[in-house]
Amino acid sequence: MLKDLFFRLRSVLRRGTVESEMEEELRFHSQRQLEKYLKAGMSGDEAQRQVRMDFGGLEQVKEECRDARGVSLLETLVQDLRYGWRTLLKSPGFAAAALFTLALGIGANTAIFSVVYGILLRPLPFWDASHLVLLNETTPRVGDVSVSYPNFQDWRSQSHSFAEMAAVNPVKFNMAGSNQPENIGGLAVSPNFLPMMGVRPVMGCGFTPDEEKAGAARVVLLSYALWQSRFGADPSAMGQTIRLDSQTVTIVGVLPQDFRWVEKCDVMEPMGVWATHNDSATNRGDRGDGLVVGRLAAGVRMEQARAEMETLAAGLARAYPEANDQFGVNLRPLREAFSGDVRPAMLVLLGAAIFVLLVACANVANLFLMRGAVRAKEMALRIAIGASRGRIIRQILTESFLVALLGGVAGVCLAIAGIPAIARLIPPDTLAGASVGMNGAVLLFSAALVVLSVLVFGLAPALHSARGNVHAELKEGGKTTSAGARNRLRGLLATSEVALALVLLVGAGLMMKSLYRLLAVDSGFRSEHVLKLEMDLRTAQYDKDPAVIAFWQQTLDRVRALPGVESAAVGTAIPLTDNHDRTDITVEGMPLPKPGSFPHPDIHIVSPDYEKTLEIRLLRGRGFTHADQENVPRVAMVNSTLAQRLFHGTDPIGKRFTFGNEPGRATWVTIVGVLADTKMYGLANPARLEVYVPFRQAASNGMVLLVKSSQEPTALVSAIRGIVASIDKEQPIFRIATMQEVVNASVSTRRITLILLGLFSALALVLAGIGIYGVISYSAAQRSREIGIRMALGAQRGDVMRLVLAQGGKISAAGIVIGSAASLGLTRLMAKLLYSVSVVDPATFAVVAFVLALIATVASYIPARRALQVDPLVALRNE
């Protein structure tokens, strides 16, 4: 078989040699034969004649030899490709239109797929990642929450569904740098984490089981990136020390280059180091930031593991009601944690891109059909002189393939140019270390698209061309019989283009309305001219509260004195992020519920002017002042939701509550103000219970500095850096952004989706318009004789105009009806992306239908105008 192919290939590829060899062989034969005849006594002429007669047709013999060598199949392909190439060159307008259309369709798909592949499909850099599960706790009051470390220890010892389990706690460090101090992120992990994940450090050998226990020596693994930037990839970094939070830490290894985690991971330390310095290692009720990763035991399905874990969690809730009442457990594939919440958006966009490709294919099919009409005679002639219909279909499919291939290549080039732009739109948090770009898998996808395109746009025209009635086509001046069927097919294609474009436009319309509604939501604060800068006081000098408070006070005093600063404040939390501390509270005099049902608000530690800087409305009472100090009775502000839920319309000012669920040991806190609700968890999410306490009464090392400026706020950054450096030159400032950027980032997924969906639907709209235009203008041209007669018989311009417009109207009306029906089903798939807009929003549907009808009318008006210019005499004489 292989030999046979090789033989055929040689015959085709080395055609010149093979041909000349054949020539020589046959010549040798003729000469010998000639000599033989001469020897037998024939005259020269007679001998020559006899040789020729013996041979029959020389060319025919050669052709038969070629067939025998198996040249034909491959050679006809080469022939068809050449012929196709020539016909394309002969009609450059057609070729350019088809190529460009396909390039757009395939390019859009390739670009989107590269993102989908990078974020959703590319295998995670872990061994057998499909069996890795992320576990967190849940409570109905909040939703998903972190895992209490003692609970993790019980899960690990009691569960059977998992081969292994490891805790992963995000940690932060201040790293004194060579030039500017930095805040870096890391992970504290159970020592079995790396082996379980199948991750092998490129240097060193990970952690030992002993390093799980509190009291472990301070050691870290560096990320590959940090090893490069900090140590120039020097192997002697092993065993050296770095200063983290002014502690000396020994480097025991380097993580592999492809290691990535949901959060940025610059360093990794064993859990024992974390446990040494964290009360939550032993306090069951304290849920920090930790999550748990488990590897399912062989043969155990996710659902079985979930059932076991739920039973286990229920047991722990009974055993430790104080800490675990109402707490359950949630399991999901690790992959989901990495792809986050962008999955629905990605899939909707991929679907939309496929739709664009379908519209493009419909357009190209239309072009081929139009050309098929022109070439109908050529095809009929070829069939008449003996070409098989199969041969004709093969030839047209080869041409289609050529167009699709060239379109695909152009599309991939477009995608390569466009991918960086799309990748830039995606926030780094969403990427979670994933890289988006061109690679083998993406190219394979593009290749599949090329094949798909050929099937979609090439098959119908090819079958159609071979079906024509030879007799009728060849009749002199005869009306072609297949024209009717061809026109029906073209009308159908244009209709489907309108339908597809409508679905895309509806999708884009719904997204646009969602984003508009979302940005119009009252966020409860004003982002204009506000800058945010984060700081975390982690060095030993800030172990005591007074030092922390002094640092913040000093920073605030000096920042407020900067020219251009209208107000400044510090706070533990800013709106539109979803990382907030929470705790139970007990309102004075309320009936005590079960442990898991206490009010569980977010607790924000803020300085005076917090509400003023963010322009959060003070609904009642007062904001914090300088008088709310360490040694005076404790005060708090609450948000309006908390005031309503816990005080049911009575005035909460002056009411008292205490933190925790043991009012017996209470330090009462008096409510002095009520703030309007702010969107702490994103614009689309409802407000929760919020409590604000003054920063001098509850010192916090990690704070966000908020500065409202009368000018461009980023202009203040260097001045603020200067102030902080003069107070503590080793204190890093990080995540500097304007609040406007924070707002934008919170809707970034929706915004990207809208931009791309808008782009795709605009593309589809234009293509559909071109499609209708093509169909109408072609059929108007075909009907020019009919129009001529009508006008000769006295038809008015308006009548003719109506005639042509009606045809376009029929196409667009059918397309709009079919598209609307399809949209009703398909928009459901994007329900997760929408905000306060119904998937069947009538206004959107109406506007979109109107736009499409308008485009369709314009697209048929132009050919209609041209039809009116038909001179009846000319049209009739053409016959």
Place this chain on the structure above:
Amino acid sequence: MKERIELPQGTLDLLILRTLALEPQHGWGISERVQQMSSDVLQIQQGSLYPALHRLERRGWIKAHWGTSDNNRRAKYYELTKTGRLQLATERDSWQKLTAAVAQVLDPA
């Protein structure tokens, strides 16, 4: 001149293989040899000889090389391959069975 008969379908390959079993030969040589061996009864049409040679070459039963003919000209020589030899044995076998059977039908004993 003796009467010549048309070659039945499929016998051409057998004749070529048989001829090449004697020694490597070029196309003209093959047709001469067949004519000679059949006492001028069988004459191969050149028009079918060469396509047959190319077909057999593609099947791997014979292989070709360029050599020098007895009158010192470059000629394309064909020779039997190992599979060709096996093929010849099989075809000869079935040919003999066929002719014996046909003979039996024509002249029942």
